């Protein structure tokens with residue numbers, strides 16, 4: 001009886017906690033109230049209440065130099081001071097879509113700017129994939145892939161030499177040579193793209209989102225939370241979404257869990273759902289629909305590229 005009671009209590013507690021968490025997620029960030037303390041500006045000696053001097057703009061918390069202040073100055077030089085880089089990162093994990101809503105609705109100073117964050121996270125992810133991880137090794141061996149590419153190129157030129165030799169004898173070989181050459185070109189291109197994707201996952205993620213952003217925007221532009229969503233606003237939302245993805249991939253790459261890193265693409269549904277206010281089902285359906293349309297378009301354009309390559313190879317060899 002006592003045990004069951006305890007279990008019930010625990011269950012209710014978890015339920016309550018998750019309810020509280022959901023309420024917290026949806027609530028816009030609370031900015032601390034202004035202190036009523038009077039300050040004397042150390043720069044222009046005006047007296048005022050508030051966080052900044054109304055005359056010259058110097059902060060009320062201007063302390064003497066200490067290691068902490070020096071470190072903050074250093075961070076500031078790299079754009080990481082003041083505007084809550086770590087808080088923004090934490091909220092990108094805990095409430096990404098609601099953070100985006102806050103930002104779009106005008107809470108700009110509370111959050112780290114999305115573009116700046118993108119480049120910063122990208123720089124970190126480059127460090128992590130180049131050896132700043134628990135194995136201390138570059139995750140994607142450039143040399144290895146290059147050798148593979150080189151080997152393939154050599155193979156294809158050797159083949160070419162052979163085929164050109166026989167070419168003069170047999171004209172039937174023409175079509176076989178053509179398809180072989182086209183295949184090599186396409187294969188090389190795909191290999192290079194894969195290589196790029198492994199080394200710069202967040203850039204690829206951004207490109208993917210940009211690519212399907214038009215379609216996604218078409219499906220989300222009248223969402224319940226922002227019925228008159230603009231494309232530029234949606235772009236910012238996608239940028240924060242990419243930042244969230246990059247944080248996950250940095251963490252997974254740091255622990256050398258590349259498969260999890262690839263899977264975290266599905267986590268991008270979370271900010272889309274929270275931001276739009278659609279249900280999980282509708283968010284998923286809309287995203288899948290946009291991705292499918294874009295995928296079809298991509299396949300069609302790829303076929304077109306293959307067709308053009310064949311034509312070019314035919315013409316110029």
Ligand SMILES: [Zn+2]
Nearest residue numbers: 041044053056
């Ligand atoms: Zn002042």
